[in-house]
Amino acid sequence: xETLVFxxxxxxxxxxxxxxxxxxxxxxxxxxxxAVLLIVASCWLLKYxxxxxxxLYQVHADWIRLLMQIVELALAAYMIVLAVRHRKWxxxxxxxxxxxxxxxxxxxxxxxxxKGVALSLNRFSLIMALITGIxxxxxxxxxxxxxxxxxxxxxxxxxxxxxxxxxIFVFLSAMFGIVFSNDLLWFYFFWEITxxxxxxxxxxxxxxxxxxxxxxxxxxxxxxxxxxxxxxxxLFSQHGIFELDKLLLHxxxxxxxxxxxxxxxxxxxxxxxxxxxxxxxAMVAPTPVSALLHSSTMVKAGVYLxxxxxxxxxxxxxxxxxxxxxxxxxxxxxxxxxxxSDAKKVxxxxxxxxxxxxxxxxxIGTYEALWAAVLLIIFHAVAKCLLFLCVGSIAHVIGTRDxxxxxxxxxxxxxxxxxxxxxxxxxxxxxxxMLISKWAALVAVIDANPILTFLLIYGSGATLFxxxxxxxxxxxxxxxxxxxxxGIQRTIWAPLYILGFLMTAVCFFFPYMSHRxxxxxxxxxxxxxxxxSPGNITIMIIMMGLVFLFFVSRKEVNFRNTRxxxxxxxxxxxxxxxxxxxxxxxxxxxxxRNYYLEKYFGEKLLLYPSIFVALGLLIVLIIGAVA
Amino acid sequence: xxxxxxxLYIVLAPLFGGLLAGVDRRITARLQGRFGPPILxxxxxxxxxxxxxxxxxxxxxxxxxxxxxxxxxxxxGIFYLGGDLLLxxxxxxxxxxxxxxxxxxxxxxxxxxxxxxxxxxxxAYEPMVLxxxxxxxxxxxxxxxxxxxxxSHPMLIKSLPGVFLGFVYVLTIKLRKSPFxxxxxxxGHQEIVKGITTEYTGPSLALIxxxxxYENILLLGLVALxxxxxxxxxxxxSLTVYSLEIFIDNACARARWQMTVFSSWxxxxxxxxxxxxxxxxxx
Numbered sequence: 001x002e003t004l005v006f007x008x009x010x011x012x013x014x015x016x017x018x019x020x021x022x023x024x025x026x027x028x029x030x031x032x033x034x035a036v037l038l039i040v041a042s043c044w045l046l047k048y049x050x051x052x053x054x055x056l057y058q059v060h061a062d063w064i065r066l067l068m069q070i071v072e073l074a075l076a077a078y079m080i081v082l083a084v085r086h087r088k089w090x091x092x093x094x095x096x097x098x099x100x101x102x103x104x105x106x107x108x109x110x111x112x113x114x115k116g117v118a119l120s121l122n123r124f125s126l127i128m129a130l131i132t133g134i135x136x137x138x139x140x141x142x143x144x145x146x147x148x149x150x151x152x153x154x155x156x157x158x159x160x161x162x163x164x165x166x167x168i169f170v171f172l173s174a175m176f177g178i179v180f181s182n183d184l185l186w187f188y189f190f191w192e193i194t195x196x197x198x199x200x201x202x203x204x205x206x207x208x209x210x211x212x213x214x215x216x217x218x219x220x221x222x223x224x225x226x227x228x229x230x231x232x233x234x235l236f237s238q239h240g241i242f243e244l245d246k247l248l249l250h251x252x253x254x255x256x257x258x259x260x261x262x263x264x265x266x267x268x269x270x271x272x273x274x275x276x277x278x279x280x281x282a283m284v285a286p287t288p289v290s291a292l293l294h295s296s297t298m299v300k301a302g303v304y305l306x307x308x309x310x311x312x313x314x315x316x317x318x319x320x321x322x323x324x325x326x327x328x329x330x331x332x333x334x335x336x337x338x339x340x341s342d343a344k345k346v347x348x349x350x351x352x353x354x355x356x357x358x359x360x361x362x363x364i365g366t367y368e369a370l371w372a373a374v375l376l377i378i379f380h381a382v383a384k385c386l387l388f389l390c391v392g393s394i395a396h397v398i399g400t401r402d403x404x405x406x407x408x409x410x411x412x413x414x415x416x417x418x419x420x421x422x423x424x425x426x427x428x429x430x431x432x433x434m435l436i437s438k439w440a441a442l443v444a445v446i447d448a449n450p451i452l453t454f455l456l457i458y459g460s461g462a463t464l465f466x467x468x469x470x471x472x473x474x475x476x477x478x479x480x481x482x483x484x485x486x487g488i489q490r491t492i493w494a495p496l497y498i499l500g501f502l503m504t505a506v507c508f509f510f511p512y513m514s515h516r517x518x519x520x521x522x523x524x525x526x527x528x529x530x531x532x533s534p535g536n537i538t539i540m541i542i543m544m545g546l547v548f549l550f551f552v553s554r555k556e557v558n559f560r561n562t563r564x565x566x567x568x569x570x571x572x573x574x575x576x577x578x579x580x581x582x583x584x585x586x587x588x589x590x591x592x593r594n595y596y597l598e599k600y601f602g603e604k605l606l607l608y609p610s611i612f613v614a615l616g617l618l619i620v621l622i623i624g625a626v627a
Numbered sequence: 628x629x630x631x632x633x634x635l636y637i638v639l640a641p642l643f644g645g646l647l648a649g650v651d652r653r654i655t656a657r658l659q660g661r662f663g664p665p666i667l668x669x670x671x672x673x674x675x676x677x678x679x680x681x682x683x684x685x686x687x688x689x690x691x692x693x694x695x696x697x698x699x700x701x702x703x704g705i706f707y708l709g710g711d712l713l714l715x716x717x718x719x720x721x722x723x724x725x726x727x728x729x730x731x732x733x734x735x736x737x738x739x740x741x742x743x744x745x746x747x748x749x750x751a752y753e754p755m756v757l758x759x760x761x762x763x764x765x766x767x768x769x770x771x772x773x774x775x776x777x778x779s780h781p782m783l784i785k786s787l788p789g790v791f792l793g794f795v796y797v798l799t800i801k802l803r804k805s806p807f808x809x810x811x812x813x814x815g816h817q818e819i820v821k822g823i824t825t826e827y828t829g830p831s832l833a834l835i836x837x838x839x840x841y842e843n844i845l846l847l848g849l850v851a852l853x854x855x856x857x858x859x860x861x862x863x864x865s866l867t868v869y870s871l872e873i874f875i876d877n878a879c880a881r882a883r884w885q886m887t888v889f890s891s892w893x894x895x896x897x898x899x900x901x902x903x904x905x906x907x908x909x910x
């Protein structure tokens with residue numbers, strides 16, 4: 001199991017190297033080399049035989065725990081110093097409480113724990129590791145070029161790129177730690193590291209807004225972390241469990257309270273309502289950070305935990321509440337996304353919505369739901385990462401993230417536009433990835449609890465609306481635009497193309513992926529699994545082939561007798577057809593705009609009521625845990 | 628066998644669809660006190676359109692229409708060959724997305740307004756259509772049209788009256804009939820010229836027309852499914868529903884989009900979800 005240890009420790013080594021190195025070219029070398037190493041190492045995990053009982057890594061090393069405790073205390077001190085300096089008082093008691101409980105637990109209980117299985121590997125953690133390794137590493141490579149341009153644009157942001165890359169790699173390490181940890185205290189340790197890393201990255205700009213948002217994220221996630229720690233303490237002191245695999249085999253009726261506490265941590269981290277605002281606020285960070293938080297790390301850690309716990313939720317009221325919360329988040333945030341014109345904000349709300357869908361599946365906790373959830377995690381990671389990275393590069397060139405400024409982008413930046421379209425198609429369109437998972441989710445919901453279909457169905461109507469209108473904006477051409485795509489660096493193109501390719505590959509090969517990895521995992525947990533019928537898979541592969549034909553046939557396909565004309569402007573076209581004669585002879589330029597329906601789906605209108613409803617559900621859940 | 632039925636469907640669907648459009652125009656004319664065109668007029672129109680020159684605003688715009696037609700034919704194919712009902716719905720959404728992107732590609736103010744409205748319509752009818760699938764699955768325990776059509780007992784309409792009514796309501800949107808024909812207009816005097824198809828002429832307009840024939844035949848099939856396994860009862864019911872839509876078309880003024888979206892959502896919630904709820908609680 002050296003590969004597991006390598007994946008956790010190597011990024012730390014790379015991070016240390018990156019904080020010492022000055023200068024662009026050595027940094028580029030280290031980042032690219034580390035990315036390649038991490039990708040190879042995570043693919044290396046594929047060679048293990050997963051049919052045998054899970055591979056385990058047993059350690060009896062008090063010094064590792066001691067080291068973790070020291071790191072945790074150091075981080076606590078660091079956070080308190082920062083919180084005091086910025087006068088963010090609510091952070092202080094949270095940090096003190098976590099550190100206090102952690103220390104108390106260490107002194108009183110830990111020596112009685114004995115030898116446990118610290119790291120383990122199964123097909124689900126393999127999938128998560130592949131996502132972290134491949135998608136996360138590509139983001140790191142992309143960040144090389146992006147951050148250079150970023151600092152060229154934003155002169156007043158201090159250049160802290162050494163810290164930036166340091167934190168990115170520590171983040172990757174912690175994420176590997178989370179997906180491999182079986183010992184819950186190890187899990188908690190890595191969990192808290194991701195919280196701190198995301199805090200540092202969100203605050204990167206250093207202005208008041210990013211600092212506020214960073215502290216918001218920190219506060220929420222610390223509270224979630226505290227809930228998790230309490231859950232672990234209860235689990236050990238009352239049931240003697242400190243390992244995830246033992247917890248999953250335990251009688252679910254007696255461990256429900258700690259499981260609810262753990263799932264609250266997961267709900268916070270995956271930015272579900274009522275905690276969604278930390279993820280929306282996190283978009284002040286440079287785009288690679290958003291991509292990292294949204295696709296391969298952070299929020300995925302949250303849903304990873306919930307999906308892991310899914311078997312315990314099956315048929316319980318706690319599970320029903322978690323499913324309701326997730327489904328409600330999916331519906332409301334999809335609707336809010338309709339009214340947003342900031343590209344990153346649309347992506348942020350769509351992430352929250354999709355995570356809601358995953359949380360819903362986890363809460364349902366049947367084998368069909370589990371299958372859907374794992375598939376959703378995979379497709380969402382690839383598609384969302386691709387979209388964020390594209391938007392980041394587009395925004396650098398056109399100088400804004402406003403979707404309305406992306407009119408005719410297909411002429412201005414054709415390659416990025418087509419990559420974006422692949423990503424968007426992957427997010428909602430049949431027969432692509434997310435839709436397959438949504439389909440499975442719908443089937444799972446109907447079989448488990450048809451009442452939940454309500455949330456899924458209304459949310460998916462809204463999803464369709466905001467994606468299609470964005471696609472349309474990219475494709476419609478009211479004014480001709482020059483190609484302005486030149487000058488984007490290779491370290492930006494390479495990850496984008498690889499992700500575009502990956503998106504296509506996971507769509508075409510999802511039956512294979514499901515057969516090799518997801519179905520065996522689900523069978524391992526439930527003894528039975530969901531599969532798609534071969535007939536439907538064939539039909540979908542045909543559809544995929546057709547859509548693929550569309551993507552490659554962007555050259556002119558026309559009938560004989562085709563003539564170019566100007567668009568219809570009520571017969572009042574002015575030469576060039578970029579303007580027309582309006583009333584009283586005034587010259588009117590053509591401006592095409594999308595509907596945002598602000599009056600009906602506005603953030604102000606929908607967000608606060610949704611937070612209250614979600615808070616209500618959460619309180620019921622918490623009382624359920626206490627009672 | 629499958630190849631034979633597929634060929635039959637590909638040939639017969641536009642034939643019936645075109646005839647239906649002809650009858651529709653004739654009845655509409657009579658309702659308005661006119662004599663109306665011959666029943667075969669839609670075919671003459673399409674034939675004539677194919678002989679015309681194609682005017683395009685953007686070179687690539689025709690591609691979108693071709694894919695719209697291909698996927699619409701494909702969707703009907705899945706349905707009439709007894710495929711998965713959810714796949715039918717998703718494939719229909721995909722086809723309509725291509726039509727919408729085609730409208731955006733048209734890039735004129737008229738086509739853009741029409742397209743935005745088409746998108747609103749899609750958002751309006753989607754929940755009801757999905758409740759339709761959910762309810763049918765709950766009642767018949769299968770997603771396969773082939774099995775639903777042959778083994779439903781008793782007829783689905785008996786357990787799904789709410790879904791049926793709700794589906795008929797959103798069918799007005801899908802058939803692009805007043806009061807929900809926001810995105811297009813078959814009448815000369817209306818404000819958005821031809822809406823989504825403003826920038827499409829000649830053969831590409833003919834293709835759009837043919838795709839609509841396929842789509843209408845598919846929609847009638849979706850209605851007939853309520854009456855399976857009685858084929859002729861289903862045909863009769865779907866034709867009755869279509870006639871009803873013609874009357875509604877002629878009796879109503881166009882609604883605003885708010886009315887379209889929120890009434891369809893409300894109907895879906897009350898009739899569609901209400902029916903699902905009933906099936907859940909009493910099964």
